[in-house]
Amino acid sequence: MSARYVHGYEATEAIRLQDQAQTLEHLLHADTVYPVGDTVLEAGCGVGAQTLPLARNSPGAHVTAVDVSATSLAEAERRVREAGHGHVTFRQADILALPFAPASFDHVFACFVLEHLPRPREALAALGRVLKPGGTITVIEGDHGSALIHPRSDAAEAAIGAQVALQRMAGGDALVGRQLFPLLGAAGFVGVQVSPRLVYVDASRPALVDGFIRRTFTAMIAGVRAQAIRAGIIEAEVFDAGIRALLRTAEADGVFCYTFFKATARRAA
Amino acid sequence: MSARYVHGYEATEAIRLQDQAQTLEHLLHADTVYPVGDTVLEAGCGVGAQTLPLARNSPGAHVTAVDVSATSLAEAERRVREAGHGHVTFRQADILALPFAPASFDHVFACFVLEHLPRPREALAALGRVLKPGGTITVIEGDHGSALIHPRSDAAEAAIGAQVALQRMAGGDALVGRQLFPLLGAAGFVGVQVSPRLVYVDASRPALVDGFIRRTFTAMIAGVRAQAIRAGIIEAEVFDAGIRALLRTAEADGVFCYTFFKATARRAA
Numbered sequence: 001m002s003a004r005y006v007h008g009y010e011a012t013e014a015i016r017l018q019d020q021a022q023t024l025e026h027l028l029h030a031d032t033v034y035p036v037g038d039t040v041l042e043a044g045c046g047v048g049a050q051t052l053p054l055a056r057n058s059p060g061a062h063v064t065a066v067d068v069s070a071t072s073l074a075e076a077e078r079r080v081r082e083a084g085h086g087h088v089t090f091r092q093a094d095i096l097a098l099p100f101a102p103a104s105f106d107h108v109f110a111c112f113v114l115e116h117l118p119r120p121r122e123a124l125a126a127l128g129r130v131l132k133p134g135g136t137i138t139v140i141e142g143d144h145g146s147a148l149i150h151p152r153s154d155a156a157e158a159a160i161g162a163q164v165a166l167q168r169m170a171g172g173d174a175l176v177g178r179q180l181f182p183l184l185g186a187a188g189f190v191g192v193q194v195s196p197r198l199v200y201v202d203a204s205r206p207a208l209v210d211g212f213i214r215r216t217f218t219a220m221i222a223g224v225r226a227q228a229i230r231a232g233i234i235e236a237e238v239f240d241a242g243i244r245a246l247l248r249t250a251e252a253d254g255v256f257c258y259t260f261f262k263a264t265a266r267r268a269a
Numbered sequence: 270m271s272a273r274y275v276h277g278y279e280a281t282e283a284i285r286l287q288d289q290a291q292t293l294e295h296l297l298h299a300d301t302v303y304p305v306g307d308t309v310l311e312a313g314c315g316v317g318a319q320t321l322p323l324a325r326n327s328p329g330a331h332v333t334a335v336d337v338s339a340t341s342l343a344e345a346e347r348r349v350r351e352a353g354h355g356h357v358t359f360r361q362a363d364i365l366a367l368p369f370a371p372a373s374f375d376h377v378f379a380c381f382v383l384e385h386l387p388r389p390r391e392a393l394a395a396l397g398r399v400l401k402p403g404g405t406i407t408v409i410e411g412d413h414g415s416a417l418i419h420p421r422s423d424a425a426e427a428a429i430g431a432q433v434a435l436q437r438m439a440g441g442d443a444l445v446g447r448q449l450f451p452l453l454g455a456a457g458f459v460g461v462q463v464s465p466r467l468v469y470v471d472a473s474r475p476a477l478v479d480g481f482i483r484r485t486f487t488a489m490i491a492g493v494r495a496q497a498i499r500a501g502i503i504e505a506e507v508f509d510a511g512i513r514a515l516l517r518t519a520e521a522d523g524v525f526c527y528t529f530f531k532a533t534a535r536r537a538a
Contacts, residue, residue: 143417145417146415146417148414148447149447150451152414152444178417178419178524181471181472181473182419182471182522182524185522186522192473194471194524196467196469196526198528200463200464202450202451204450204462253455255463257528259467
């Protein structure tokens with residue numbers, strides 16, 4: 001997986017290059033490249049948002065994408081076929097009851113999946129069982145506690161907190177990113193390495209102002225408005241003020257930061 | 270300043286190398302290297318903690334370090350002389366009343382200074398005036414709002430909040446890191462670029478567990494205990510529980526994240 005890593009550059013040259021990442025996809029996916037012929041299980045592919053870059057970056061690998069929802073899976077398959085990728089197979093499956101023999105895959109990949117699961121450690125352990133000895137797992141998760149904005153806003157914090165509370169009520173955890181190191185260790189993996197990916201946005205990075213502040217993060221929070229108000233977690237006026245405060249960070253003097261956590265580990269050989 | 274930057278590598282190779290930074294000094298200072306013969310003003314050198322790496326990384330530059338405190342300045346000079354650096358001159362001065370002619374310096378460097386100042390924008394504007402047209406400014410600040418820990422702890426948040434409140438009472442701002450982009454713009458600089466530097470610590474990085482969690486961050490928070498309790502900001506038991514929770518992140522399953530912000534900009538030519 002790390003065949004494209006090159007040793008010996010200055011750490012700081014690299015930082016500058018991280019600073020240049022203009023899309024979230026590049027920041028999260030670009031260093032996941034599976035060798036030709038290897039088998040990859042994508043666990044929890046949803047509607048295929050992460051399956052597309054995964055398939056694009058590893059054109060020679062054999063990807064099996066599973067999801068518990070048949071509807072999502074059909075949409076993922078439609079998108080991946082439309083993009084012309086023939087090396088992805090789709091199968092409906094629950095991560096805790098995978099229809100694969102032990103040691104079936106060279107690699108497992110899961111992006112934005114643990115945040116939805118009530119038992120992330122058990123899910124990781126189940127994924128470990130279908131991995132060949134020495135095989136790798138890659139996990140990517142966000143962490144809403146990492147959101148940092150200027151100008152600061154209590155209402156924005158409350159709106160983000162409403163999403164965190166809703167996800168907890170649904171059995172998930174929007175603060176799971178920071179926990180990848182202990183979770184993978186507890187699930188029996190070895191060689192756990194966590195690489196945080198900080199998205200920093202100000203007016204000097206217009207692609208991210210629109211693509212990340214407006215269309216990714218704020219849109220995601222705004223999407224839980226009705227549910228959060230109905231659940232009595234937050235008042236409508238506070239929520240709406242929070243959304244306005246998040247959008248305010250997209251102005252010329254605003255700043256928005258968010259950290260994703262990308263972890264890799266191996267099943268013991 | 271950016272002579273050592275090299276274009277064209279994959280962003281992700283760089284991320285891995287950032288992941289490898291084993292000391293805070295390397296993460297913050299390594300890409301600040303001033304050319305031979307250039308003049309550099311270090312604004313607010315304190316006891317010289319940042320003057321030492323600055324002098325080390327730019328052995329051919331002429332550094333003038335100023336601080337408002339004669340006592341701190343004497344200690345900085347002692348340390349820098351002891352390290353054998355002959356290219357640093359020390360002078361007592363207030364940033365808002367600098368004893369230098371306009372356009373005196375090729376570069377200005379200020380690390381962990383704005384956080385203490387009641388008027389950071391005015392301070393930056395004053396630093397801009399002693400900079401030659403086209404000269405560069407480099408500013409590094411932390412932001413306590415970026416601290417992210419596992420296991421989570423309300424007491425740890427309260428202890429960190431006590432330090433933020435004390436700093437505000439003293440006229441400073443422990444959340445200034447996120448504001449560097451708008452502050453430098455408002456102070457008249459051009460070409461503002463912010464590069465966040467995230468320190469991620471888990472048990473796989475033992476040097477940072479000790480060097481950053483215990484000896485840097487927790488020690489800094491613990492240092493305000495008496496003052497915070499005396500000021501009535503926090504109860505002793507909560508503060509002490511917060512310190513224990515911060516130290517808890519140094520155990521085998523703990524995680525600690527903190528983000529520094531490093532900005533560079535130019536005085537218009």
